[in-house]
Amino acid sequence: xxxxAVLGYGTVGSGVVEVIDKNSDSVAKRVGDEINxxxxxxxxxxxxxxxxxxxVHDFDTILNDPEVVIVxxxxxxxxxxxxxxxxxxxxxxxVCTSNxxxxxxxxxELIAIAKEKSVNFLFEASVGGAxxxxxxxxxxLTADRILEIKGILNGTTNYILTQMAEEGWxxxxxxxxxxxxxxxxxxxxxxxxGYDATRKIAILSSLAFGKNVDYEKVYTEGISRITANDIRFxxxxxxxxxxxxxxxxxxxxxxxxxxxFIVDKTQPLYAVSGVYNAVFVKGxxxxxxxxxxxxxxxxxxxxxxxxxxxxxxxxPNKHIYVFWEPEELPLTGIGNATRSFFVRVSGKRxxxxxxxxxxxxxxxxxxxEDITDEFAFVTPPLTxxxxxxxxxxVPKVLGRIRLDRKMEEEN
Amino acid sequence: xxxxAVLGYGTVGSGVVEVIDKNSDSVAKRVGDEINxxxxxxxxxxxxxxxxxxxVHDFDTILNDPEVVIVxxxxxxxxxxxxxxxxxxxxxxxVCTSNxxxxxxxxxELIAIAKEKSVNFLFEASVGGAxxxxxxxxxxLTADRILEIKGILNGTTNYILTQMAEEGWxxxxxxxxxxxxxxxxxxxxxxxxGYDATRKIAILSSLAFGKNVDYEKVYTEGISRITANDIRFxxxxxxxxxxxxxxxxxxxxxxxxxxxFIVDKTQPLYAVSGVYNAVFVKGxxxxxxxxxxxxxxxxxxxxxxxxxxxxxxxxPNKHIYVFWEPEELPLTGIGNATRSFFVRVSGKRxxxxxxxxxxxxxxxxxxxEDITDEFAFVTPPLTxxxxxxxxxxVPKVLGRIRLDRKMEEEN
Numbered sequence: 022x023x024x025x026a027v028l029g030y031g032t033v034g035s036g037v038v039e040v041i042d043k044n045s046d047s048v049a050k051r052v053g054d055e056i057n058x059x060x061x062x063x064x065x066x067x068x069x070x071x072x073x074x075x076x077v078h079d080f081d082t083i084l085n086d087p088e089v090v091i092v093x094x095x096x097x098x099x100x101x102x103x104x105x106x107x108x109x110x111x112x113x114x115x116v117c118t119s120n121x122x123x124x125x126x127x128x129x130e131l132i133a134i135a136k137e138k139s140v141n142f143l144f145e146a147s148v149g150g151a152x153x154x155x156x157x158x159x160x161x162l163t164a165d166r167i168l169e170i171k172g173i174l175n176g177t178t179n180y181i182l183t184q185m186a187e188e189g190w191x192x193x194x195x196x197x198x199x200x201x202x203x204x205x206x207x208x209x210x211x212x213x214x215g216y217d218a219t220r221k222i223a224i225l226s227s228l229a230f231g232k233n234v235d236y237e238k239v240y241t242e243g244i245s246r247i248t249a250n251d252i253r254f255x256x257x258x259x260x261x262x263x264x265x266x267x268x269x270x271x272x273x274x275x276x277x278x279x280x281x282f283i284v285d286k287t288q289p290l291y292a293v294s295g296v297y298n299a300v301f302v303k304g305x306x307x308x309x310x311x312x313x314x315x316x317x318x319x320x321x322x323x324x325x326x327x328x329x330x331x332x333x334x335x336x337p338n339k340h341i342y343v344f345w346e347p348e349e350l351p352l353t354g355i356g357n358a359t360r361s362f363f364v365r366v367s368g369k370r371x372x373x374x375x376x377x378x379x380x381x382x383x384x385x386x387x388x389x390e391d392i393t394d395e396f397a398f399v400t401p402p403l404t405x406x407x408x409x410x411x412x413x414x415v416p417k418v419l420g421r422i423r424l425d426r427k428m429e430e431e432n
Numbered sequence: 433x434x435x436x437a438v439l440g441y442g443t444v445g446s447g448v449v450e451v452i453d454k455n456s457d458s459v460a461k462r463v464g465d466e467i468n469x470x471x472x473x474x475x476x477x478x479x480x481x482x483x484x485x486x487x488v489h490d491f492d493t494i495l496n497d498p499e500v501v502i503v504x505x506x507x508x509x510x511x512x513x514x515x516x517x518x519x520x521x522x523x524x525x526x527v528c529t530s531n532x533x534x535x536x537x538x539x540x541e542l543i544a545i546a547k548e549k550s551v552n553f554l555f556e557a558s559v560g561g562a563x564x565x566x567x568x569x570x571x572x573l574t575a576d577r578i579l580e581i582k583g584i585l586n587g588t589t590n591y592i593l594t595q596m597a598e599e600g601w602x603x604x605x606x607x608x609x610x611x612x613x614x615x616x617x618x619x620x621x622x623x624x625x626g627y628d629a630t631r632k633i634a635i636l637s638s639l640a641f642g643k644n645v646d647y648e649k650v651y652t653e654g655i656s657r658i659t660a661n662d663i664r665f666x667x668x669x670x671x672x673x674x675x676x677x678x679x680x681x682x683x684x685x686x687x688x689x690x691x692x693f694i695v696d697k698t699q700p701l702y703a704v705s706g707v708y709n710a711v712f713v714k715g716x717x718x719x720x721x722x723x724x725x726x727x728x729x730x731x732x733x734x735x736x737x738x739x740x741x742x743x744x745x746x747x748p749n750k751h752i753y754v755f756w757e758p759e760e761l762p763l764t765g766i767g768n769a770t771r772s773f774f775v776r777v778s779g780k781r782x783x784x785x786x787x788x789x790x791x792x793x794x795x796x797x798x799x800x801e802d803i804t805d806e807f808a809f810v811t812p813p814l815t816x817x818x819x820x821x822x823x824x825x826v827p828k829v830l831g832r833i834r835l836d837r838k839m840e841e842e843n
Contacts, residue, residue, distance in 0.1 A: 040575050040576075040717065041575075043717075044575060044576070044577065047574075047577065047642075048574070048575060050755070051574045051753055051755060053753065145572065151715075151717075151718035151719065151721060152721055153564075153568040153572030153573065153721070156567075156568070156571060156572050157564040157567070157568060157572075160567060160571075160739070160742075160743065161556065161564030161567050161568075161736075161739050162564065162735070162739065163458075163459070163462045163738070163739045163742045164451050164452075164455060164459065164734070164735040164736075164737075164738030164739050164741075164742065165451075165455070165735045166455065166458065231458075287703075289700065289703055289724065292698075292700055292703060304562075304735065306451060306454075306562075306731040306732065306734070306735050307562035307725065307726065307731070307732045307735045307736075308562065308725065308726040308729075308732060309724075309725060309726070310562060310563055310564070310723075310724065310725035310726075311722070311723070311724035311725065312721075312722070312723060312724075313700065313720075313721065313722035313723075313724065314718065314719065314720060314721035314722065315718065315719040315720070315721075318719075320717040320718070321717065321718045321719060323575070323717070324573070324575040324576045324715065324717050324718045325572075325575075325718075326575075327574070327575030328571070328572050328573065328574045328575045330575075331571075331574045331575065332571065332574075335752075335753065341746075342462055342464065342746065344461070344462060
């Protein structure tokens with residue numbers, strides 16, 4: 022019998038208990054032993070619930086029980102999760118977590134402790150919900166050098182952008198709908214300003230490149246300034262707006278960013294709508310690989326956690342190597358990154374066309390029949406810095422959105 | 433030092449040597465030890481080649497060398513691969529293979545020997561080239577029950593269908609182009625008649641459902657009867673023709689088949705073109721997950737093999753549990769499967785419309801302006817058996833293609 026303890030009986034925690042209960046036979050078969058939920062830690066009481074008899078309020082009960090070999094941390098937030106996880110690892114217990122804040126903030130330290138103690142710190146559920154992406158990067162793409170990761174890593178913002186495109190809604194209305202559907206929190210800042218996606222791309226990039234990417238140094242822009250008109254002009258161009266999280270290795274330099282991008286129809290990411298997530302990985306030899314699936318949700322996330330529990334249970338006293346050193350990976354600023362920009366302008370094209378061409382050279386203009394007081398244009402590829410300089414000289418700019426490379430090539 | 437032997441120095445074999453040579457540092461880091469190619473077995477000579485000094489012609493040299501702990505079988509075909517692999521496992525050596533014929537024909541026996549000997553029989557490269565799909569099914573989707581697998585598993589036929597759609601070519605011309613590009617073999621039967629995809633879906637289904645799926649019992653139809661006109665009518669409907677390999681578990685019954693299907697634009701499989709492969713996995717709790725990438729090619733396939741070598745090297749004397757029992761999974765015939773059918777007919781719609789409606793009820797007709805001597809129609813959902821009966825009464829039928837479920841719902 023493999024005894025485990027679950028820290029936190031919220032959405033993911035109750036999902037983990039449900040998945041283990043439901044699939045106990047097949048899980049036992051894969052582990053070669055039965056999984057027993059010995060404790061569930063939560064400050065609340067759950068009278069009449071399945072976990073009532075195993076509920077504890079004091080973490081030390083778990084920490085001091087040598088029978089508990091795996092601790093499942095699904096509380097979220099950095100503290101007290103960090104303290105509990107660190108103590109568990111130091112006590113020789115493996116830890117499985119869905120907590121991206123914790124992994125992004127303390128990943129390499131916790132991995133190092135796990136290694137030293139010959140146990141495991143596993144975090145498949147911290148990125149991409151049910152989509153297996155951490156384990157494939159860590160154990161399937163081991164033979165190749167990863168050059169780029171690019172993905173839609175936040176379901177809330179993708180749902181909002183999809184609703185805006187499909188219903189013609191403004192951002193605020195789509196956000197409200199996401200909140201009503203339970204896809205966005207009451208305080209939605211972490212999602213809509215891109216911070217959640219930033220933590221996830223920092224985790225993936227650290228695993229892909231082997232050194233620690235500090236999520237606080239990743240250039241981050243959210244979607245709250247995207248308007249219904251942006252989406253209409255972009256659709257006329259044949260594109261869609263997606264919040265992309267990406268990192269690349271080019272000529273020994275590393276870049277990472279989260280920002281809205283315009284992607285075109287030929288890109289598989291174009292078709293990723295609603296709360297779905299997708300991650301592209303480009304290897305020097307394997308080419309493009311994509312993983313796609315439900316990026317969130319109680320049971321999908323719980324299944325990812327349970328797959329880590331299975332892995333930890335199958336590897337007692339054996340650390341599974343994770344390619345994530347504590348040394349910081351220096352990120353290069355995005356100022357020299359070259360790309361095209363979509364710019365939306367107030368006024369009439371005829372009035373400003375000359376000035377815009379003077380600044381940017383050959384641009385393509387986009388106009389809509391029923392919006393006569395705005396127009397848009399797409400610049401040729403230029404550096405972020407050059408764009409920032411030139412755009413100052415264009416009057417009445419309402420907004421700008423970057424073009425993903427593929428879209429750019431076709432302009 | 434981990435000593436390995438590579439059986440076969442063809443396309444994949446030379447790719448494996450190249451990938452190990454190129455990435456020796458990062459591979460060594462992940463394994464925690466250096467990988468040394470001690471032998472390469474091939475009947476040919478390779479004077480001046482990197483493998484000249486390690487080339488052997490007699491398998492027994494490898495078998496009898498206790499230093500060789502991993503045998504990499506990349507010869508293809510059932511024999512002598514089967515004999516060599518079985519002897520290697522019985523001698524306590526792990527085996528990594530890219531050979532789908534071998535895995536489909538002898539998978540459970542070889543897995544059982546590996547288990548008994550506490551070594552590993554790994555075959556990530558046998559399905560989907562570089563796409564990590566075997567390992568995710570085996571180690572990431574462990575917490576859920578898989579209900580369905582559906583995918584484009586053969587790059588050659590997908591390339592041919594893509595060329596037919598994009599260039600308007602007939603099948604023969606597209607096949608010739610595929611042969612010229614090196615995507616199809618001189619004897620293309622295994623690909624175009626669907627046998628290759630059948631072996632791959634049998635492997636994936638066995639892993640997903642835990643019992644052995646006999647590939648010879650999978651209903652199989654290839655693409656050689658698809659015509660340029662089929663594609664034109666289907667395009668008018670807003671669909672694309674893809675050779676889909678699928679298996680499902682419904683009410684305790686298991687179905688598996690390989691056949692051309694019409695998929696619609698909203699399906700991610702619609703956008704999978706050229707030699708790319710994609711696999712959908714539907715779990716009872718995780719929902720849909722998709723894996724996408726290059727389905728073949730020397731280096732992508734070699735990278736998948738090397739990821740298995742890394743895994744085998746990291747688990748000396750420890751069998752990684754594979755959920756594939758030798759017991760046969762009984763497949764239910766497809767006669768009772770319900771779906772819509774696209775039918776192309778010679779003649780004028782006006783002449784046969786009444787008879788067709790009498791047989792099938794509410795059908796949708798498709799006509800093309802410049803093809804006046806043919807028309808097509810789509811039936812409502814009905815069983816395969818019922819369709820086979822009714823279609824006999826429709827004169828001058830030129831061909832029929834099944835509709836994938838999603839497309840069907842919209843008709």
